[in-house]
Amino acid sequence: MSEPEPQSETQSNRMLTVDIWRGDAEDGAFQTYEVPQMESQTVLDVVTYIQRKLDPSLSYRFSCRVGMCGSCAMTVNGKPRWTCRSHVDSVVENGRIQVAPLRNMPVIKDLATDMSVFFDKWQKSKSQFVPTDGDASEFAVVDPTSKERKAASAGIECIGCGVCYAACDVVEWNPDYLGPAALNRAWTLVNDSRDGDAEGHLRAVATDAGCHACHSHQSCARNCPTSLNPTASIAGLKRKVFAAALKGRL
Amino acid sequence: MKLGVRDGRLEVWLFIVQRLTAMVLGPLVIVHLATMIYAIQGGLSAVEIMGRTQGSLVWGLVYGLFVTAAAFHGAIGLRQIAREALQWRGMTVNVAALIFCLGILCLGYQAVWALV
Numbered sequence: 001m002s003e004p005e006p007q008s009e010t011q012s013n014r015m016l017t018v019d020i021w022r023g024d025a026e027d028g029a030f031q032t033y034e035v036p037q038m039e040s041q042t043v044l045d046v047v048t049y050i051q052r053k054l055d056p057s058l059s060y061r062f063s064c065r066v067g068m069c070g071s072c073a074m075t076v077n078g079k080p081r082w083t084c085r086s087h088v089d090s091v092v093e094n095g096r097i098q099v100a101p102l103r104n105m106p107v108i109k110d111l112a113t114d115m116s117v118f119f120d121k122w123q124k125s126k127s128q129f130v131p132t133d134g135d136a137s138e139f140a141v142v143d144p145t146s147k148e149r150k151a152a153s154a155g156i157e158c159i160g161c162g163v164c165y166a167a168c169d170v171v172e173w174n175p176d177y178l179g180p181a182a183l184n185r186a187w188t189l190v191n192d193s194r195d196g197d198a199e200g201h202l203r204a205v206a207t208d209a210g211c212h213a214c215h216s217h218q219s220c221a222r223n224c225p226t227s228l229n230p231t232a233s234i235a236g237l238k239r240k241v242f243a244a245a246l247k248g249r250l
Numbered sequence: 251m252k253l254g255v256r257d258g259r260l261e262v263w264l265f266i267v268q269r270l271t272a273m274v275l276g277p278l279v280i281v282h283l284a285t286m287i288y289a290i291q292g293g294l295s296a297v298e299i300m301g302r303t304q305g306s307l308v309w310g311l312v313y314g315l316f317v318t319a320a321a322f323h324g325a326i327g328l329r330q331i332a333r334e335a336l337q338w339r340g341m342t343v344n345v346a347a348l349i350f351c352l353g354i355l356c357l358g359y360q361a362v363w364a365l366v
Contacts, residue, residue, distance in 0.1 A: 173334040212265045238265070245262045 014095075016088065018046055020058065021100040025107050025114075030098065031055075043083035043091060044072050047099060047111065060111035067225065070161025074111050075100040080166040082225045102166035104175075118162045121178045126204035127185040132196035140194045152191035155184045155233045157226050164220035164230050176209035180220035180230030183211050187233035190240055199249055202241050206250055211237040260344075264326050271323040278316045303365040310366035317358030325351035 014037040019030040033050050044062055051058040062072035067085040074083050076091050077098050091097060105113035142149055164180035171177050186205045189195045205211045214234045221229040244250045289299065303309045329347035332338040338346075 170334075206259065206262045208261055210261070212261050241262055242266055242269075245259070245266060250259060250262060 016046065016092065017096045018050065019096070019098040020047070020050060020111070021107075022058070022110050023107065024109050028107065028110075030100075037088065037092075041088045043074070043076050043081070043086045043088060043097065043099060046088060046097065047074075047083060058111070059109040068159070070159045070163075070225075073102055073161045073163050073166070073225075075102060075166065080163040080223050082161065082163070085225060102162055104166050104168065104171045105162065113162075115162055118165050118179065118181070119160070121182045122160075122185060124204070125178045125182040125186050125210075126201060127182055127189060129189060129192070130195055130197040130200065132194060142193055146193070148191040148193060151233075151236060152188045155188045155228055155230070158184055158228055159226065161225065163223050163225055164228075167219040167223040169217055169219060170213055170215055174209055174213055177213045178205065178207075178210055180214075180234065183214070183237060184228065184230040184233040186211075187237050190237065198240075199244060202237070202244050203250060205237055206241045206245070211241060214238075264329075267322055268326040271319040271326075274315065274319040275323060278312065278319065281312065282316065300365070306366055310362060313362045313365065314359065317355065317362060321351045321354035321358060324354060 016035045016037045018033045018035050020033060022028055022031045033054050035046050035049050035054075038045070044065065047058070047060050048062075051060065060072075060074070062084065063069040065072070065084045067082055070082060072083045073080060075081075076083060076086055077093060080102055081091075083099070088097065099111065101107045101111050101113045102115075105115055105117060108114050144150075144153075158181055160181060162181070164184075165171055168177070168180055171179050183205055186201050190198045190201050195201070211234045214231070216231050216235065218229075218231045221231045224230065241250065289302070292298075325347045328350060329343055332343050332346070
């Protein structure tokens with residue numbers, strides 16, 4: 001008995017109906033494409049198929065294709081996701097998929113957004129590491145079991161994909177709001193025993209559009225592809241700011 | 251301490267006041283609801299209510315504290331809703347919230363004064 005002929009990925013008879021947002025910062029609309037459905041196909045594969053085979057003018061952004069860089073994040077069926085890690089089978093609804101750019105960021109063209117507003121807020125939240133001193137001759141001893149290190153480690157794996165920022169309703173209501181990713185970064189620094197300016201980090205996020213603007217909806221935590229919980233980090237910042245204010249250190 | 255709107259310390263203190271007043275309101279609301287359920291068992295009349303509250307320092311303090319906490323808590327919450335839902339920012343929304351707070355305080359204290 002001979003081995004069955006492996007079915008070519010392109011031999012599938014099933015077709016996907018894909019609605020893709022086409023436009024720029026000013027205007028746009030969904031355009032529909034028919035794409036052959038394949039085994040283990042990701043949403044990024046679908047978008048790439050459209051750009052390579054159907055419409056070369058489609059703009060989108062991707063890099064690593066394996067869930068490391070976060071640059072392929074888009075809104076798929078209304079939810080922000082990494083398209084390279086989203087299998088079509090897990091998101092398709094009645095043979096249809098809708099792909100749009102990330103929310104809360106200006107569209108450059110089609111599915112590519114201008115993420116500078118997102119990264120500018122990392123700067124505004126002063127989320128740079130501040131060394132305790134200039135002498136780096138000795139290794140810092142960090143107790144991995146300490147409460148602070150555990151809190152920092154819980155939020156450290158953010159790769160800055162912007163999914164949480166796109167999922168956040170508070171960003172939509174208050175465009176100045178620093179957002180989950182920048183605040184999560186601040187929380188990791190506040191808990192880093194090697195950082196020399198915890199109060200400076202707290203001051204930076206205790207602003208009109210800082211940690212207190214968060215409503216704890218947890219959309220960031222629910223949608224984070226790396227399963228981080230920025231809401232918990234922001235709640236921690238609120239507590240730390242609360243304590244610093246009562247001690248007159250803000 | 252200098253409170254600045256731009257540097258956000260006002261927001262921090264408003265957050266603190268709102269959380270603290272929520273902690274005060276929690277048990278007071280329970281007391282209020284329990285008293286209401288108890289008080290209406292034999293029918294509800296102004297005479298019965300006044301009979302219980304008049305001359306009572308305890309009820310005066312309970313409802314005086316209730317009014318104070320509710321006025322600040324509600325005003326801070328409405329200010330935040332106005333800022334987010336109506337995009338009403340700047341000093342005018344702070345003044346409006348303050349006027350609301352003072353209005354609730356005046357009306358509330360007047361009611362408490364009438365009861366005790």
